[in-house]
Amino acid sequence: MRLAVVGAGAVGASVVELAGEYDHEIVALADSSSAAVDDSGLDAASVLDRKRDSGRVGDADPADALEADYDVLVEATPTTLGDAEPGFSHLRRALERDRHVVLANKGPVAERYGEVRSLEADSRGSVLFEATVGGAIPVLSTIDDLNGQVTAARGILNGTANFILSRMAAEGLGYEHVLAEAQDLGVAEADPTFDVEGTDAALKCVILANVLYDDSYALEDADVEGIADLPGSALELAAEDGRTVRLIGEVADGAVRVGPRLVPETDPLSVSGTQNIVQLETSHAGRLNISGRGAGGPETASAVLADVGRLPPLE
Amino acid sequence: MRLAVVGAGAVGASVVELAGEYDHEIVALADSSSAAVDDSGLDAASVLDRKRDSGRVGDADPADALEADYDVLVEATPTTLGDAEPGFSHLRRALERDRHVVLANKGPVAERYGEVRSLEADSRGSVLFEATVGGAIPVLSTIDDLNGQVTAARGILNGTANFILSRMAAEGLGYEHVLAEAQDLGVAEADPTFDVEGTDAALKCVILANVLYDDSYALEDADVEGIADLPGSALELAAEDGRTVRLIGEVADGAVRVGPRLVPETDPLSVSGTQNIVQLETSHAGRLNISGRGAGGPETASAVLADVGRLPPLE
DSSP: OEEEEEOOSHHHHHHHHHGGGGTOEEEEEEOSSOEEEOTTOOOHHHHHHHHHHHSOSOSBOHHHHHTSSOSEEEEOSOOOSTTOTTHHHHHHHHHHTTOEEEEOOSHHHHHOHHHHHHHHHTSSSOEEOGGGTTTTSOOHHHHHHTTTOEEEEEEEOOHHHHHHHHHHHHHOOOHHHHHHHHHHTTSSOSSOHHHHTSHHHHHHHHHHHHHHHTSOOOGGGEEEOOSTTOOHHHHHHHHHTTEEEEEEEEEETTEEEEEEEEEETTSTTOOOTTEEEEEEEESSSOEEEEEEEOOOHHHHHHHHHHHHHHSOOOO | OEEEEEOOSHHHHHHHHHGGGGTOEEEEEEOSSOEEEOTTOOOHHHHHHHHHHHSOSOSBOHHHHHTSSOSEEEEOSOOOSTTOTTHHHHHHHHHHTTOEEEEOOSHHHHHOHHHHHHHHHTSSSOEEOGGGTTTTSOOHHHHHHTTTOEEEEEEEOOHHHHHHHHHHHHHOOOHHHHHHHHHHHTSSOSSOHHHHTSHHHHHHHHHHHHHHHTSOOOGGGEEEOOSTTOOHHHHHHHHHTTEEEEEEEEEETTEEEEEEEEEETTSTTOOOTTEEEEEEEESSSOEEEEEEEOOOHHHHHHHHHHHHHHSOOOO
16 A cells, blocks of 8 residues: 555654565655655655655655545544544545545544545445554454454553553552653653543543444543542552552443542552553443554554555545 | 254264344354255254254265365364364465364364465465363454554463362362363363363464464473363462462463462453453553453354454455
8 A cells, every 4th residue: 555644753663664564665654844746655764764854754845645546545633632633634635545544643533523424325435444542552442353353342551651650559659650650751741731631541442432332422421530640558558458549441331431440459440551452342242442552653563554454445 | 044064973063053133144064974055044943953853964975065065165064273273274275275274172273373374475364263262252353453562461271170270269179079070060071181181272373372472382381281280279279369370371582381370359351150251452552351251052153253253355
């Protein structure tokens, strides 16, 4: 497949770097202020070197990438809430041109799912978005393969929050202390709100709900509680009882809920550090657990490229 | 898709029962002595009732099912070692007719993988076999999606052996006692050799090796040790150290090994009871863990039907 990648952060850059190993070609790469476009294929190393050295990927206008001769648009700009722009417009343009779209950006499918599906229905292109839920973990493709048999999903979908809770439990340290440590390690951002308030996990659960119920949930439909107010004593009490606290997202019975929950220490759900896990309840195949790295450039790019491999050839 | 199902045991019967939920049609079902064939589609309930009541699925000859007008042959006869017959001949006939094959039977891909791939190369049909490794767990499709990025695999691929080890550890009971209990519960067969000697786990690892290395491993290439001679004292010693013993199959560095191994009690690998788990090591996406039910009619049928959904339309 011929890929145009919009967004040249960790995920976009990794897609460019790894595409060759999956036998795909990069014909365009755009960041927010520049683009490189070459219908005969870009050289991954040189375009990424240029970005590193000059801050620009090339001399073209970002909009030129959207008009390149690609089969699949990889949308890897940052997730935005509300109107999910500019990701949504990028997706619309690709579908209008009857091209496929693979999203790493959660916005369009978390905030405007009904519109995405309606644009897709009018296009010869398809939209896939495995990378938006659980990074490297193959959640959405497994749900798709099970063809309607998945009845509920729950799991740990934010590595930053899980790292903080794991460290608080293991070391008996308070929230503020562990958050500072996570920031030093680069596991938490300077402004950790998105992760510790549960917003990021909630967006992923909203996407799961949209897929499971084929409906248009958005962030405001989720019942969300974060971990910032969790006292260390709660973790101590849990430990006395062989349990721990995890930030669990759940999609069940039509509702989306995210919040700190007690989990037995030996439960598959109590993964440690920045790991993510998803449990799928199925009608006929029992419960499936899938865990692995929920974030990171190459990890998320692997999910993007697996999606590309699942797309049918464009007629 | 139009399915012909050969083998009317737990898996074959579940495929017939669930196919409608996946929007597929059953045009033939064969057991070892009879068949039902109807190009306009069999009624699942009535053919399974007949099997239950009379021991026969219909009045046709089993061979007639192989000549029915199907898109996909589902091979669900029991796994046999050595020549993998009659499963292998069923698969060959379907590929000669340019039809797809989905295997629940491990024999052809564990014992004659090179021949299977060579027949497939000469056919318009494809061969998929997710159900042969880990029951409901989506192992092979995940490996396929990762397109060569999986470098090694290990896991627990036999629920009977895992049940016995879990019970020995939890209750401090000896092997013979727990085996008898497992037989009473229907978790172990009257002749448990295939499970407790590691043969079943080894066949699954051989299949994983064939997929990972695109080579022709067979059972004799595996280094296999079972659990029948494991003393209860080994589990007690492990427990004093926070560890337990599991029958682990591993495919790494070109070798296939199955044997009892020490595993930390908190390790994702130490699943309990009849659960299966597979860990995949990847070049760019870290380690993935996938666990769930490794056996059972509906569970295995779900994997078969997921494979059917992944097949391309026949030209």
